[in-house]
Amino acid sequence: MADNPVQPLSGYRVLDLTVMTAGPLGTMMLGDMGAEVIKIEELSAGELSRSMGTVYIGAQSVNFLSQNRNKRSVRLDLKSDDGRQAFLRMAAAADVVTENFRPGTMDRLGIGYDAVRAVNPRIVFASISAFGQDGPYAHLPANDPIVQALSGVMEMTGHPDSGAARVGTPMPDFNAAALLAFSVAAALLHRERTGQGQRLDLSLLGATIFSTVPRDGETLVTGKAPPRLGSGHPSFCPYRNFVSQDGIVFFLACFTEKFWSSLCKALERSDLAADPRSATNVARCANRDFVDAELQREFGRCGIDELLALFARFNVPAARVQDLAYALRHDPQVAHNKTLIEIEHPTVGKFEMLAFPVNFHGSPAQYRRPAPRLGQHTLEVLQDFGFDSAEIDRLLSMRVVAGMDQD
Template sequence: MSEQTKPMPLSGYTILDLSVMTAGPVGTMLLGDLGADVIKVEEPAHGDLARDLGNQFVNGESVQFMSQNRNKRSLRLDLKSPAGKAVFLRMAKTADVIVENFRPGTVDRLGIGYEAVRAINPQIIYASASAFGQSGPLAAWPANDPIVQAVAGLMDMTGEADGLPVRLGAPLPDFGAAAMMALGITTALLHRERTGIGQRIDTSLLAAALFSTIPRDGETIRSGKAPSRLGSGHPTMVPYRNYEGADGKYFFAACFTEKFWTNLCRVLGRIDLLTDERFINNTQRTANRHLLDAILEDAFVKQPADYWVKTLSEADVPCAAVQDYHTALTTDPQIKHTGAVLHFDHPVAGPMTNIANPLTLHGTPVELRRPPPVLGQHSEEVLREYGFSANEIDALMSNGVVKGSRLKDVAVTQPAE
C-alpha cells in the first residue's frame, strides 16, 4: 500500500465526498480505488455516522466505517457555519465531482447544493444518492436499506414459504445504489470530457432495489400476483434450491436448463424422471415442485453434502456447498485465488481487512493506496493543497470550523508494498 505512483483511470479527478453511512461512501470508495482523489468532508464532532454505528470497534475505530472508506482523505469541516460553507465553496470551485446522500433538500438549505456550486463551477458533476429519490411522497421519509427493502417488495419475497418476510442478509439496495452512482459519475465525466458540460446525477436505493429484481418484474406484472416466498427456491425454475446431505449440511443445485436436469437425473440413476409427464419440462417441474423435491430430498439424504457437490459438479450440474460467510472470507480457495480480501495496516486499528474492488482492469489495476482515514486526519493537508495559508488554517482551527485528528502529533506510516 502506497501513495499513487502511476496514472490510473481516474487520476487527476477530485471528489468532494459529503456522503455518510453506506451507499455514498461505497460509491466513492469504488472511484477512489480507480485513482480519484476522494476528500471525505465530515461533520467535526463525530464525522460520518458510520464511525459510531454497531458494536465492532478496534482501538476506537469503527469496523463498519473502515470497510467502506479506503483510498480517501478526511477533512473535518463545519458546513453549518458561514465560514465552513465558504471553505467548501472555495474547494468546490476546482473540484470535479461532489457526492452527497443526505435527505433531499439538505445541501440546498446549507447553501452548498447543485445550483450554488454550479454558479461558481459550471462543469461540476454533482451526484445525489437518496433512499427514495429527490421528490415524491416518500422523499423526506427517514429511511435506510431495510426500509427500502420493505417498500420495494424485496423483503416480502424473501423467506420460507410458511415464514415471515425476511431482511436480506446483505444491504444490496445500498450497494446497488453505490454501483449506479459510480457508473453515473464516470459516465458524466466522460460526457464532460467530450462536451465540457457538467451535470447533476440522481439515484436512489429504491431505484437500485427495483432494478435488482429483474426479471421478477415481468413475471409479477404478467401474472398479476406477487412472488411467493420459497426459501432458497426459485419461482420459475425447478430444481433450483438448497438440499440437505446425509451429514446435515446443505448444498445448492441449480438446474436452469434441460441439459443440467438431464445430467442430474443420470447422476441419481433416475432416467425415468426424464420421461415422467409430471417433470417432462420446466413448466411441469415447477407445477409439481413439491413432488419432485420430495424425490430429490430422499436421494440426496443418502450421501454427505460434499459428496454431492463433487459428484454433481463433475457431471456438469451447477452446485455448491452452502458455506458460512467467515468460511467464505477466510478459507474458500476460489475467493483466495481472486484476491477478494485485502489486507492492510491501519494507523490506529492495526492489521485489518477489506473486500476488494470487484472490477479488474488489467492495464490499470485498482490500488489500495490509503487505509480508511482517521477522522480529520488530512484536514490541514487538504486545506494547504487548496491554497489556504497557514494563518487561514490556524484561524479556522481555532474557531472550530475545521478540526484535525488524534493523529496530529503521530507519524502515520504506510506498510511497504
C-alpha cells in the same frame, strides 16, 4: 499500498459528504479506481459510521474502516458562513460532489447543486437518497431495510410459513453504491466529450427495484407478486437447498433443460426425465413438491463429498451452503481470486478487508490509504486547494475547520 498514478480515475477530485454505507462505499470504489476522494466530516464526531456497529478494532469501528479506504478526511463546519464559503471554494476546483443528506438539506446550507454549479459549471453533483429528491416520500427518514420493505424485496424473501424476511446483506445500499460509482464515471466521460457537468439523482428505492430484474417482468405480465419459496425459485425447478446424508445443506440449480438432463443421468433416474410431471421446467415448477421430494430421497443416500463430486462429473451446478466466515477464510476460489487485502492503519495496525472486485489488467485498483482518522488531512487538503497559512489559521481559530485530535 503501492501508488500507481495511471488508473481510470486518476486526477479527478471528489468532495464526499456522504455518510453510513451507500455513499461511502460508492466513493470508496471511485477511490479504488484512482480518484482523489476528500471526505468532508462534521467537526465533533465525524461521519456517523465512525461510532456505529458493535465490532471495533481498538477505537475504530469496523463499519467505518471497511468502506472508507483511499480517502482523506477534512473536518468542516458546513453550517457556518465561513465553512460554506470554504466548501464552495473547494468545489470550484473539484470534479465531483457526492452527498446523501435528506433532500433539500444541501440547498438550505447554501451548498446545493445550483450554488456549486455557479462556481463550477463542469461539476458532477451526485445525490443519493432513500426515495429520490422529490415526490411523496422524499421528506421521510429511511434506510436499507425500510427500502427493502417498500420495494417488494422483503416480501419475496423468506419461507411461506415464516413471513417476509430482510435480506442478509444491505442490498439496497450496495446497489446504490455500485450505481453511484458507475454513474459518476459515466458522467465524467460525458463531460470529457461535451464539457458539460450535470446532477445525478440516485435513490436506494430505484436501485433496489431495478435489482428485481427479471422478477419485475414476470410480475408485470402476470399481475402476481413472486411467492416466497425459501431457497426455491418461482421460475425454475429444481432450484433450491437440499440436504445430504451427512446433514450438509447444499444448493442445486438446474436452470436449463440440459442441466436437468445431466442431473437425471447422474442419479440414474431416466424415469424422472421422462415423467410428464418432471419432463420440462414448466411441468417441474407445477409439480415442485413431487420433484423436490424425489430428489431429496436420492440425495439423502449420499454424503456431501460424494454428491459434489458426482455433480461436478456430470456438469450440474451445485455448491455447499457456506457461511461468510468460512467463505472468506477457507474457500479456495475466494482465495485464488485474491478477495482479501491487508491494510495497515496507524492506530489499529494491520487488518483485512475486501479488495476491489474488478480486475483491471492494465490499471489495477490501488490501496493507497486506510480509512482516515477524523480530520487527519484537513490542513494538507486546504493547502492543496490554495488556502494560505493565514487563512487556515483563521478558520482553525474560529472552529470552522479542525485537524485531527491528539490521542
